[in-house]
Amino acid sequence: MEQSRRRFLKVAGIAAIGLGAAPAINFAASDSHGPGAAAKVKNEAALHAERWGMVIDIKKIDDTLARKISMACHLHHNVPDFTHEVDTQLYPKTRPVNHKQEIKWIWKEKFHYAFPDKEDEFLNEKFHHLPFMVLCNHCKNAPCVQACPTQATFSREDGIVMMDYHRCIGCRFCMAACPYGSRSFNFRDPRPFIDETHPDFPTRSKGVVEKCNFCAERLAKGEQPHCVEASEGAIVVGDLEDPESDVRKLLKEHYTIRRKQSLGTEPSVYYIV
Amino acid sequence: MLEIAVKGSKKYWVWIIFLLIVIGIGKLAYLDQFFNGLMITGMSRDVSWGFYIANFTFLVGVAAGGVMVVIPYYLHDYEKFHRITILGEFLAVASLVMCLLFIIVDLGQPVRMLNVLLYPSPKSMLFYDMLVLNGYLFLNIVIGWKVLEAERNQVEPPAWTKPLIYLSIPFAIGIHTVTAYLYCGLPGRGFWLTAILAPRFLASAFAAGPAFLIILCYIIRKFTKFDPGWEAMQTLSKIVCYAIIANLFFFLCEVFVVYYSNIPGHKTHLQYLLFGYHGYNALVPWMWSGFIMMGVGAVMLVIPRLRSNYVLLPVACAMIFIGAWIDKGLGMISGGFVPSPLHHVTEYAPTGQEIIITLGVYAAGFLVLTILYKLATTVKEEVNG
Numbered sequence: 001m002e003q004s005r006r007r008f009l010k011v012a013g014i015a016a017i018g019l020g021a022a023p024a025i026n027f028a029a030s031d032s033h034g035p036g037a038a039a040k041v042k043n044e045a046a047l048h049a050e051r052w053g054m055v056i057d058i059k060k061i062d063d064t065l066a067r068k069i070s071m072a073c074h075l076h077h078n079v080p081d082f083t084h085e086v087d088t089q090l091y092p093k094t095r096p097v098n099h100k101q102e103i104k105w106i107w108k109e110k111f112h113y114a115f116p117d118k119e120d121e122f123l124n125e126k127f128h129h130l131p132f133m134v135l136c137n138h139c140k141n142a143p144c145v146q147a148c149p150t151q152a153t154f155s156r157e158d159g160i161v162m163m164d165y166h167r168c169i170g171c172r173f174c175m176a177a178c179p180y181g182s183r184s185f186n187f188r189d190p191r192p193f194i195d196e197t198h199p200d201f202p203t204r205s206k207g208v209v210e211k212c213n214f215c216a217e218r219l220a221k222g223e224q225p226h227c228v229e230a231s232e233g234a235i236v237v238g239d240l241e242d243p244e245s246d247v248r249k250l251l252k253e254h255y256t257i258r259r260k261q262s263l264g265t266e267p268s269v270y271y272i273v
Numbered sequence: 274m275l276e277i278a279v280k281g282s283k284k285y286w287v288w289i290i291f292l293l294i295v296i297g298i299g300k301l302a303y304l305d306q307f308f309n310g311l312m313i314t315g316m317s318r319d320v321s322w323g324f325y326i327a328n329f330t331f332l333v334g335v336a337a338g339g340v341m342v343v344i345p346y347y348l349h350d351y352e353k354f355h356r357i358t359i360l361g362e363f364l365a366v367a368s369l370v371m372c373l374l375f376i377i378v379d380l381g382q383p384v385r386m387l388n389v390l391l392y393p394s395p396k397s398m399l400f401y402d403m404l405v406l407n408g409y410l411f412l413n414i415v416i417g418w419k420v421l422e423a424e425r426n427q428v429e430p431p432a433w434t435k436p437l438i439y440l441s442i443p444f445a446i447g448i449h450t451v452t453a454y455l456y457c458g459l460p461g462r463g464f465w466l467t468a469i470l471a472p473r474f475l476a477s478a479f480a481a482g483p484a485f486l487i488i489l490c491y492i493i494r495k496f497t498k499f500d501p502g503w504e505a506m507q508t509l510s511k512i513v514c515y516a517i518i519a520n521l522f523f524f525l526c527e528v529f530v531v532y533y534s535n536i537p538g539h540k541t542h543l544q545y546l547l548f549g550y551h552g553y554n555a556l557v558p559w560m561w562s563g564f565i566m567m568g569v570g571a572v573m574l575v576i577p578r579l580r581s582n583y584v585l586l587p588v589a590c591a592m593i594f595i596g597a598w599i600d601k602g603l604g605m606i607s608g609g610f611v612p613s614p615l616h617h618v619t620e621y622a623p624t625g626q627e628i629i630i631t632l633g634v635y636a637a638g639f640l641v642l643t644i645l646y647k648l649a650t651t652v653k654e655e656v657n658g
Contacts, residue, residue, distance in 0.1 A: 100317035100619055116616040143460050149399035150388040169388050170381015173399055175321040179461020181614045185321055188312035206310035207381025263460040
């Protein structure tokens with residue numbers, strides 16, 4: 001009896017010291033290291049939308065402008081160019097390229113490739129030659145997001161379909177799922193094929209998928225996407241849910257089409273034809 | 274029980290060493306791919322899945338085919354299958370090992386593989402595929418091992434194996450159904466967008482799996498003293514016969530729908546595979562030989578005199594097995610990607626290195642199969658001898 005009471009008191013005493021000491025230790029620890037939590041600051045200039053959308057006025061784009069738009073996007077996002085001559089001193093063992101494994105975010109296609117379901121033998125002649133700029137459609141019901149087994153591809157609240165290049169396992173299920181061929185896979189290390197690395201955007205490693213990100217990194221700084229800036233007014237982005245937005249005004253004034261509308265993916269990219 | 278595997282004849286060891294050499298060569302080829310990326314394959318922006326995923330799909334079928342011996346024996350008490358049930362289960366194990374290896378060699382970032390578990394995504398069919406494939410592998414290892422061990426000790430298998438055996442039946446159907454769902458749920462791929470895909474996958478699986486099992490029975494008869502039983506093999510051949518006819522029938526249903534409805538997005542793929550499209554026709558001779566082999570094999574198995582011919586049976590089985598491999602392994606995956614969603618035609622052919630890596634995976638599977646079959650046949654020899 002005596003024995004167990006003494007043991008109880010001992011244990012209780014040690015426990016009390018422990019309880020009292022814990023906050024003290026925590027206090028000392030946090031004091032010596034300064035505030036641990038990172039501050040989350042919102043950029044006041046950032047552009048917001050309930051659902052981002054894009055309108056491309058095809059009549060305003062010719063081959064030269066199409067090239068300029070693609071270049072602006074690809075250069076700033078460090079998209080490799082397989083025609084680029086590799087610096088053999090920096091990358092001595094670079095193997096020959098397979099151009100079928102190229103990477104592209106925004107590029108021109110002929111009408112009947114961009115809209116294969118609208119093929120027509122009596123189509124207005126001029127449509128055969130117009131460069132249709134194609135890119136990720138940032139679908140409302142994105143099949144790629146549904147397919148991704150790691151949520152490396154995900155839909156943001158503002159409708160932008162984004163990718164986490166560090167989570168992607170390279171299974172390429174998203175590429176099979178995309179009905180628009182908008183996704184590219186890094187079959188090899190892209191860095192030898194980047195002329196000048198832009199520090200504003202990360203380069204990718206081999207083995208991950210990538211695609212247009214609607215210049216989310218620029219919207220966050222209050223800037224327009226690269227393609228919009230380069231397009232001389234042919235490409236406009238804005239909030240699809242806001243009736244007063246520039247894109248909604250364009251949609252009200254013009255007849256527009258979207259790619260493979262019948263699939264129900266709800267693309268956010270519209271074409272004025 | 275594993276000690277059995279290290280006691281073998283000279284032929285056994287020559288075969289094991291041969292497999293190890295092929296695995297080694299495949300591994301070297303894979304290391305190069307690991308460091309340099311999937312650029313060493315014939316895959317491209319337009320055809321983003323190739324030989325690895327095609328063989329994966331085919332082998333999921335072979336694994337599921339094992340259930341064709343489990344159902345008659347465990348659900349219908351068909352005694353003749355008593356001797357070969359273990360062979361079906363162990364064939365499933367070896368096939369699943371190859372399936373998982375094919376998935377790993379296909380990944381662009383294999384070291385991040387566990388992200389599938391870290392960020393489980395119940396909307397992705399790949400998530401369920403991972404669950405059922407690993408589940409079926411686990412079930413077959415446990416069941417096969419426990420039942421064989423019990424046979425060796427001449428006792429009844431533990432009672433808890435029974436529910437696992439029953440569970441393995443829906444899992445077998447499940448692995449191939451979910452594998453078909455990987456493809457047939459994608460809105461932009463007309464070739465796969467058909468509800469017949471899962472039934473067709475199962476039908477070709479139930480033909481290819483048992484057909485291979487019959488061939489394995491011949492090999493076992495030649496190299497061991499264990500006899501799987503001619504009657505069991507005959508029953509298996511009837512299963513193969515019905516299944517391959519179902520597969521061909523489902524295929525013809527697909528052909529009818531595609532050509533009669535005449536919808537371009539669905540038709541172009543079949544057109545590419547069977548007749549060529551805009552001058553691209555690399556797969557045409559393959560596809561026709563595949564279907565001819567399956568057709569001739571089916572006719573041979575329908576006719577009792579030919580089916581029961583000891584020399585012709587393995588020929589018919591080999592034709593069906595190879596035909597199903599071409600149908601599923603070559604046509605099914607490439608066919609879905611050609612033409613691309615933008616109707617560009619980019620053809621695909623595996624590179625030499627891709628084929629070497631594939632052979633390495635097959636050798637690894639055969640190594641597992643050889644060891645497991647060595648255990649099974651030796652135990653059966655002990656018990657019967």
